[in-house]
Amino acid sequence: MTKSAPPTRRGFIAAAALSPLIATEAAAQLRADEPSDLSFPKGFRWGTATSAYQVEGATNVDGRGPSIWDTFCREPGRIRDGSNGDVSVDHYHRYKEDVALMKSLGAKTYRFSIAWPRVFPAGRGKLNPDGLAFYDRLVDELLANGIEPFATLYHWDLPQALQDKGGWERRDTALDFADYAGAVAAKLSDRVNNFFTLNEMLSFVEHGYGIGIFAPGLKLPPGRLAQARHHAVLAHGLGVQAIRARGRAGTKVGPAENLTVALPAFEIPAHVQAAELATRELNAAYLTVMMEGRYTDAYLAGLGADAPKFGDGDLKIIASPVDFVGINVYAPGPYVLSSEAAPGYEVLKWPKSYPHMASTWLRLAPEVLYWAPRHVARLWKPKDIYISENGTSSKDKLDKDGRVYDLDRLMYLRNCLTQLHRATQEGVPVRGYFLWSLLDNFEWADGYATRFGLIHVDYATQKRRPKLSAAFYKEVIARNAPA
Numbered sequence: 148m149t150k151s152a153p154p155t156r157r158g159f160i161a162a163a164a165l166s167p168l169i170a171t172e173a174a175a176q177l178r179a180d181e182p183s184d185l186s187f188p189k190g191f192r193w194g195t196a197t198s199a200y201q202v203e204g205a206t207n208v209d210g211r212g213p214s215i216w217d218t219f220c221r222e223p224g225r226i227r228d229g230s231n232g233d234v235s236v237d238h239y240h241r242y243k244e245d246v247a248l249m250k251s252l253g254a255k256t257y258r259f260s261i262a263w264p265r266v267f268p269a270g271r272g273k274l275n276p277d278g279l280a281f282y283d284r285l286v287d288e289l290l291a292n293g294i295e296p297f298a299t300l301y302h303w304d305l306p307q308a309l310q311d312k313g314g315w316e317r318r319d320t321a322l323d324f325a326d327y328a329g330a331v332a333a334k335l336s337d338r339v340n341n342f343f344t345l346n347e348m349l350s351f352v353e354h355g356y357g358i359g360i361f362a363p364g365l366k367l368p369p370g371r372l373a374q375a376r377h378h379a380v381l382a383h384g385l386g387v388q389a390i391r392a393r394g395r396a397g398t399k400v401g402p403a404e405n406l407t408v409a410l411p412a413f414e415i416p417a418h419v420q421a422a423e424l425a426t427r428e429l430n431a432a433y434l435t436v437m438m439e440g441r442y443t444d445a446y447l448a449g450l451g452a453d454a455p456k457f458g459d460g461d462l463k464i465i466a467s468p469v470d471f472v473g474i475n476v477y478a479p480g481p482y483v484l485s486s487e488a489a490p491g492y493e494v495l496k497w498p499k500s501y502p503h504m505a506s507t508w509l510r511l512a513p514e515v516l517y518w519a520p521r522h523v524a525r526l527w528k529p530k531d532i533y534i535s536e537n538g539t540s541s542k543d544k545l546d547k548d549g550r551v552y553d554l555d556r557l558m559y560l561r562n563c564l565t566q567l568h569r570a571t572q573e574g575v576p577v578r579g580y581f582l583w584s585l586l587d588n589f590e591w592a593d594g595y596a597t598r599f600g601l602i603h604v605d606y607a608t609q610k611r612r613p614k615l616s617a618a619f620y621k622e623v624i625a626r627n628a629p630a
């Protein structure tokens with residue numbers, strides 16, 4: 148474009164992005180002139196996600212018992228900035244303001260988690276009605292604002308009392324989880340239609356019991372670790388059964404797992420098939436056994452004498468039929484090529500210069516939002532799939548003008564959604580998407596410096612300020628398409 152040329156539509160929109168008013172006009176003009184071909188299926192459920200320990204704060208009120216994260220955060224050196232979830236963003240007291248923020252985005256759904264130690268302060272035994280009452284209030288507030296609640300039963304905050312008995316190394320923890328899940332379903336399923344069982348078994352088992360960077364900070368040898376994995380998937384299966392037994396008829400339930408997603412290095416049928424094969428194998432201990440009711444031969448052979456010990460009925464329980472599969476999708480697993488040699492795929496090394504988002508683990512590969520649901524659909528044919536989390540960290544700074552220019556987050560989301568659109572276009576049954584996260588919050592071992600929210604939180608004052616990405620997501624929801 149020469150200097151004297153009239154501003155192009157592109158130039159106009161770029162400038163307009165800074166003014167919400169003009170941006171809306173521009174979007175309307177775009178809508179009128181160029182009907183988007185990136186529309187998601189009608190009724191697609193757009194939402195945001197959080198978890199109890201990360202946002203609620205109020206760890207000492209209404210009879211809540213301690214969780215393993217309370218303990219872990221107090222151990223020196225565990226959390227990067229030495230922080231904890233005691234106050235966090237005080238969602239426990241500010242949930243009405245936060246629901247209003249969701250409403251202002253136009254969000255249709257909200258995925259939150261229930262804190263087990265609020266409901267059963269010692270993990271089992273006597274239910275604490277005051278703790279459960281918070282979720283009553285939250286659910287009612289959501290429904291009053293036209294937002295559908297999706298509740299996660301376990302987002303890593305195991306009651307400390309159960310860890311003291313052995314945590315996920317103990318088989319009975321799976322039974323305790325089922326009792327807790329059933330009790331919550333009995334109370335909330337008159338208003339909550341959808342429950343996720345456990346969030347990211349892969350993360351909390353491998354990080355918490357394998358490499359020790361998450362609570363409870365253990366580094367178990369292979370046999371004990373494999374047994375803890377088994378108890379986690381068993382808890383999922385027992386939880387599904389308990390919700391069916393005690394929830395209102397028609398209550399839907401499924402996992403929220405961060406499967407490892409192998410990607411074809413490039414898209415030819417042989418590599419695509421190899422990526423699918425690799426995805427099945429790489430998730431042998433989690434989603435694969437949950438969907439197929441058996442551990443793969445390669446998984447068991449790899450463990451040898453360290454393979455998990457279990458009785459006949461376990462695999463059937465673990466594979467209890469689910470209503471949907473929730474997948475948390477952020478970063479790619481390995482890129483693969485097909486191979487003549489066993490196991491049929493070759494895992495490629497990462498070049499040093501491969502780009503990542505603000506978190507080093509968050510390698511950038513938006514096509515993982517296409518391949519993840521597609522692999523799941525082809526491998527296991529679930530009726531419904533949800534993207535139960537997707538989003539990115541950014542080194543968000545509140546600008547002098549009071550804004551947060553998180554253009555890297557917009558770039559990430561836009562590309563991920565475009566790839567997800569391809570999946571829906573091809574008939575992969577993705578029904579909804581939960582953006583992580585509504586608010587900046589306590590990012591586990593990274594503490595508060597790593598921000599994932601659409602809404603910036605000033606941790607000193609608790610002031611919430613929508614970032615540029617909030618305006619972007621609002622537009623996505625309104626258009627039902629990437630913006």
Ligand code: FCB
Nearest residue numbers: 198346347350583590599
């Ligand atoms: C996922 C977790 C979630 C949050 C995001 C960034 O692994 O489920 O709690 O920490 O990562």
